[in-house]
Amino acid sequence: MDSNSIFPLHKILFNFNIFENESLEMLRLSKDKYKPEIDTERFEEVLLKCIDRGLLILGESPRKAIYYHLEKRERVKREEIPEKLDEFVEGLRAIFGSGSFLIEKSIVQELFKELEIPPPREESNDLVESLNYVVNVLARKSRGKG
Template sequence: MDLKKAVLECVDRGLSSLGENAKYVIYWHMRSSYKMTREEVFNKPEKFIEVLTKMFGSAGASLLERAIMREIKKTFDNVTAESFPEAVKELKARYKG
C-alpha cells in the first residue's frame, strides 16, 4: 500500500465535502499564499491544519478536519486518533515496514 497516496486521497475526499471546485481552490490558495503543496500535507500535517485554520477560522478548519478524519477512518481500520496530525503519525507507525 502506498500510504502517502491513500492518505492524500482521504484529504481530497474530505476537502471535496465543500465541492470539487472548492477542493482545487483550497489547494491553489495553500500553494500561492502559504507555500504548501498537496504533496506536503502527508509530511507536514500540523502545518496543513494551521493553514486550514488561517483560511477558514477554527470552526471551518474543524469541520474540514472532521470530514478528512471520517475518510481516514473509512479507509483504514482501527484508527484511534481524533486529529489529522495524530492519525498521520499513527498510520506512519503502523505501516513503517
C-alpha cells in the first residue's frame, strides 16, 4: 500500500462524520455548515452491501468461498471488513493476484451506483483509492459544493 492509503475505514473517515440526507440517507450538515458529518455505521452498511454485490461477478458459491478463505487466512469476517479493509484487500490480492483488480473494480462500480456518485475522470480499480475519492465527494456534497 502506498503512503496515501489510510486504514482502516474509520481512519479514512476520521475527518468526517456522514449522517442523513434525503438522497443518500447518510449526509447532512452539522451545526457548523462547513463541517461535513459522516455516519460511519451507515457508510459501513453500504460498503458491505456493495462488496457483496461486487463479489457476485464470480457467482454466489465463489462469493461464499472468498468470505470463508478471508476469514480463515486473513482472519477477516465479513462484518469486520470496514475495520480491516487493508486485510480484506490484501486477502483478495493473495487469492486472485492481479485479477483482484477486476473484483475491486466491480465493488467500486457498485459503490458509485449505490451512492449515485460519478466516477472520477481517471478511474482507479484500487478499492482504497476509490473509497478515499467517495469520502471526498460525500464531504463536498455535504458542504454544498458537489
